[in-house]
Amino acid sequence: MNQFINIAVVGLGQVGIYLLNEIKTKKKDIELKTGKKIKIVAISAKNINKKRKFKVNKKIFFKNPLKIFENIKVDILFEAIGLSDGISKKVVETALKNKIHVITPNKALISKHGDYLAKLAEDNNVNLEFEASVAGGIPILRTIKEGLVTNKISKVYGILNGTSNYILTDMRDSKDSFANVLKRAQKLGYAEPGNPKLDLNGFDAFAKVRILSALAFNTKISKHKCLMEGIEKVESKDIEIANQLNLRIKLLGISQIINGRLFETVHPCLVSKNSYIGNVTGVMNAVIIEGKPVGESILQGEGAGPGPTSSSLLSDLLSILRGNIKKTFWYF
């Protein structure tokens, strides 16, 4: 219990700040549950003076996150910058090369560079963990990799984008247009105010599908093109007609093996009003796993937001603190 495990948090947006507050509040609990002492030794963001819900300690602040590794010993890095390339990739890469464990909620990064980064982690004998990258607070990756580990999985699918599900639910309830509902969602913080495109065109769900496939089917992250369609073209009239037919429109991400081949799709689906998936509303995410011998398993929870995301980021932290070094992917 004497030596500290040094932690760095790079990216001080909503998620980074929520995470820092959680670590501060739950420090004692984390230390009791792992037998390790932890310390935040570096934080980084573009702007030191931005107003944040956390008292930034200027002594440990780095404008350039890459400078962290040159100056202090870090054991575990949280990357909360976002985007698949640029500085976020560079930071993760550098950390892994320096034998630093990395925890990230960045689905764009993992779905694009996951194989490469996982290899880097393995070569350096550290963990690359990304529970928070799929379905927010639902521990879905852990469930596939550990809880259901010996099952033969044939299909994983579900509602993977909370923004789209919120908009579809609101369109049904309010009978309002896509454009108006989107505006409301942006005001409420359920859709990004600037550019919500990646949520609405299916890209975000597709990145998650690719991560799920790799873990469920022990394959490299697929690169081939598949059907990807978001909810941008769904009109109030579609919702109304579906309703008359006792159906609901849901944006589903689906990964399945058919005749030995992997199929990955994201598109709006018509599902029965009385089905389980038809009743998952608002920002909720739900993942359904079909496996043998376990049968059908369902996991549902809040798919986005800094709280659920932090829940998953911290589950990764505790796993690393307990010394559970694991391969990121298994493809043999």
Place this chain on the structure above:
Amino acid sequence: MNQFINIAVVGLGQVGIYLLNEIKTKKKDIELKTGKKIKIVAISAKNINKKRKFKVNKKIFFKNPLKIFENIKVDILFEAIGLSDGISKKVVETALKNKIHVITPNKALISKHGDYLAKLAEDNNVNLEFEASVAGGIPILRTIKEGLVTNKISKVYGILNGTSNYILTDMRDSKDSFANVLKRAQKLGYAEPGNPKLDLNGFDAFAKVRILSALAFNTKISKHKCLMEGIEKVESKDIEIANQLNLRIKLLGISQIINGRLFETVHPCLVSKNSYIGNVTGVMNAVIIEGKPVGESILQGEGAGPGPTSSSLLSDLLSILRGNIKKTFWYF
């Protein structure tokens, strides 16, 4: 990859036999995912000659399971005998004292002697794992201990007894009496043919509630008396009246903290026809967790049967093979 991890399976009923077949089929996969070689070195049951869906190797058969420890080196023991006391307790106790990891689906044993056995495991630096003891194939204990580990949980509840849920569902669908529906369930293998009492009087669900409480609230397993009522007194008339009121009768196990005090109850509840829990039918189990900051999480899956049970037993095996030595409970 050279030395074998020696495994013993004690109790060759439905679960024990299914497990042995699974280990045989998935041996290569297990070894790839853990880097360890495994070997079944001992099996035990009362009767060597009973007809079983597995070719029993008489060379490794023990009529008295306690003799195993005197004769061969075992690293991991599966206990699949059942019951809270007698030989099952003796076997688990002896194994832990001999520094052997123990994996068991035995909720009666853990809910009665879990604290004592966990201490024994800790003192001997081995694992005591029992994922299969609650909600069959659903990795609910792992989810509480790992996936949602840093959340402040306030309530855990759900449908924890598949037999009761099957009977309540069939009574609603068939409008038949409790006695007739029970007979059908017994024929189909959803209720024990001999003595289904422990499923029907709420005891089985209550044992699971106690295990869930200990993990969700970091307390010792509670001993105090609480409301425990099963479905034995539910009549077709009750189901009919509930239906007229747009309600369903469900046997719920509930564990929650109210004003700092733990409340554990099992009893038939009236729930809305349109609620999530009202639509969990047949032998399905469902567990709902309310936590901060994750919000409400739901896990649903098959709660019983040798397949789902084996799925959870093997998840524990892989966790041990990966070297994840962990405390069983956390109470500080």
